[in-house]
Amino acid sequence: MHNFFRKNGGNIAVAGLLSIVLIICTLDFVDRLTDSMNNPPKTASITSGANQNVSAYKPDFPILSDKAIITISFDDNGGTVYTEAFPRMEKLGLKGTNYVITNNIGGKGLLTKDELQEMYDEGWSISNHTLRHINLVSDKGITDGRVVSAVKDARNRLIAYGWTNGAGEFCAPFDTIDEHILFLIDPYITSSTSSQKGLNDFPLDLTHISRQGAGENPPEVVISWIDEAIKNKQYMHLYFHQIGPQGGLYYPPEKFQKIIDYIAAKERDGSLKVKTMHELSHGL
Secondary structure (H helix, E strand, C coil): CHHHHHHHHHHHHHHHHHHHHHHHHHHHHHHHHHHHHHCCCCCCCCCCHHHCCCCCCCCCCCCCCCCEEEEEEEECCECHHHHHHHHHHHHCCCCCEEEECHHHCCCCCECCHHHHHHHHHCCCEEEECCCCCCCCCCCCCCCHHHHHHHHHHHHHHHHHCCCCCCCCEECCHHHCCCHHHHHHHHHHCCEEEEEEECCECCCCCCCCEEEEECCCCCHHHHHHHHHHHHHHCCEEEEEECEECCCCCCEECHHHHHHHHHHHHHHHHCCCEEECCHHHHHCCC
16 A cells, blocks of 8 residues: 555645646636626627627716817718718818718718718718618607617618727617617617707716707807807717708808818817717717
8 A cells, every 4th residue: 555655646646736726727717707797898899790789888987078079960861971071071180970871871862881981981980870760759650679670770780881980879860869769779879869959068978969950050150059169168069961052951061161160270279179979989
């Protein structure tokens, strides 16, 4: 017996030590697994179509600013956003946000996929304005399931196209939204505009963003809103539809130019910052 332990004791000791190490590693793995299940990441970075079912990014920090911030956005895929607004803003170094109706991409007189891609490549946010531009509150036959599909499927389309920067930023058609809708679509959005008009105080509530539409207001009125945001260090979300001389939802190009010239000048002198919705919600 003595000879057995003398010959094999070393092997037994090594085997015992390996068993202890294996037990420790197993316990550590179980602890890590349990921790990851109980404390999932607060945010998820969406990088490809394979991640379309990942919940939208949620910032875990307050949106603050020591000066005014302005976002310039456009609703409904108007083709003149590419032919008129985009080149004018690019010359001034300004980036915008496009809220697109995904089923209408490439429609007659509307933005094409290639045009949106070019704008995205230049730093614009390509964002969610639902699949078909339905009223999420009062559309005939609207159900919770249709609401979720309208937002989730549009987001998935944007992600599939590779437009991840902005896919979680949402704007409800007709600015019609309520708390029940927000509850339903929360997993698929990072931000949402509201039905309210006006300026926003910091810290910013990303799911209740008030907007100001240029509408038929002259540049002087829009500029007065900008000055108010600068004075009070507020956030202003200024939106347009189309840029052109036709009237209605078309804002005259020369008046649009006057507004963005003013915004660019105020950014240069440090009075405000211009951000896309993606930049705003990600603290960029």
